[in-house]
Amino acid sequence: MHEEPAPEEHHFTIRQATLDLFESICIFYQNHPAPYLPVPDVVKLADAIDDGRLFIVQDYSARSEIVAATAIFDYAPRKARTLVYELSGTRVTSDVGGLGPLNLQCIFIALRLGQLVSQEEHLLKVGLSQSLVAIVNEDNETSDGNLKLMGLIPMQEPLPSWIDYDNLTWLAPKDKDKWKFYYADDRSVQECLKILFELGIDRKFISLTRINRSTGKKEKFVFWVDIHSFETLYILDLKAIADGVRAPHLTPPPQRLIF
Numbered sequence: 133m134h135e136e137p138a139p140e141e142h143h144f145t146i147r148q149a150t151l152d153l154f155e156s157i158c159i160f161y162q163n164h165p166a167p168y169l170p171v172p173d174v175v176k177l178a179d180a181i182d183d184g185r186l187f188i189v190q191d192y193s194a195r196s197e198i199v200a201a202t203a204i205f206d207y208a209p210r211k212a213r214t215l216v217y218e219l220s221g222t223r224v225t226s227d228v229g230g231l232g233p234l235n236l237q238c239i240f241i242a243l244r245l246g247q248l249v250s251q252e253e254h255l256l257k258v259g260l261s262q263s264l265v266a267i268v269n270e271d272n273e274t275s276d277g278n279l280k281l282m283g284l285i286p287m288q289e290p291l292p293s294w295i296d297y298d299n300l301t302w303l304a305p306k307d308k309d310k311w312k313f314y315y316a317d318d319r320s321v322q323e324c325l326k327i328l329f330e331l332g333i334d335r336k337f338i339s340l341t342r343i344n345r346s347t348g349k350k351e352k353f354v355f356w357v358d359i360h361s362f363e364t365l366y367i368l369d370l371k372a373i374a375d376g377v378r379a380p381h382l383t384p385p386p387q388r389l390i391f
């Protein structure tokens with residue numbers, strides 16, 4: 133009987149970038165421009181890296197080239213007591229594109245939500261709230277579909293006035309209507325974490341597959357997750373959220389920023 137050959141296996145790490153990689157990350161975004169991905173500005177980029185909120189994907193053993201990146205940027209000013217973050221800076225190159233059963237952008241959404249809520253207890257203690265938005269161009273069907281698939285919720289018009297104001301600073305007013313806003317709530321977080329646990333995040337790696345477009349061959353991808361919030365010490369806490377035992381307290385974006 134003819135046996136199918138074992139799929140080619142690729143191992144990658146998803147890890148938190150550090151500031152020594154700042155320039156490499158700028159080069160990565162410069163070398164992989166995309167129509168609906170505004171290049172992150174240096175301040176937001178450096179802040180996200182410094183906070184451990186920018187994840188990069190690299191070959192597991194060589195740790196050389198960056199093949200994908202994703203981040204959470206500050207969306208409201210850091211001084212606000214109503215903290216608001218933005219899922220942003222996601223770029224997936226063809227080295228790790230087209231994966232299933234979930235693609236890498238979906239995995240990135242779930243990992244970032246998990247990271248964000250893992251610090252919630254501390255924030256509640258000091259009287260801060262946190263929210264999370266994602267902004268997508270209506271023509272970017274892949275991203276739009278991925279956000280919906282992962283349980284993010286469309287924001288209804290009218291948007292809070294501080295968001296309208298912020299739009300003037302980076303979106304040309306003529307394009308304003310092309311950008312859709314989503315937010316995550318406790319249910320979105322729970323759905324995302326459930327998916328991660330189904331994929332075996334507690335083993336510290338996630339396995340995905342694809343049929344390579346250029347070769348037509350099946351490939352297996354193993355992503356080793358090296359993110360602080362998913363270490364053994366915190367994973368039970370995240371499991372409690374996935375199981376609905378604990379609420380992560382992610383609030384909808386506030387109507388007004390409170391300082």
Ligand SMILES: CC(C)(COP(=O)(O)OP(=O)(O)OC[C@H]1O[C@@H](n2cnc3c(N)ncnc32)[C@H](O)[C@@H]1OP(=O)(O)O)[C@@H](O)C(=O)NCCC(=O)NCCS
Nearest residue numbers: 166169222223224225226229230235236237275343344345
């Ligand atoms: C939107 C995005 C993050 C979605 O990621 P994803 O669903 O995990 O990955 P995709 O299936 O879109 O594939 C990403 C890459 O892999 C390639 N790819 C897809 N399926 C493939 C396959 N089976 N074999 C080989 N390559 C494949 C795609 O052509 C694409 O490469 P390219 O950018 O050089 O054209 C990704 O398409 C991207 O980086 N887009 C540009 C930036 C962007 O829009 N960011 C989001 C802003 S909200």
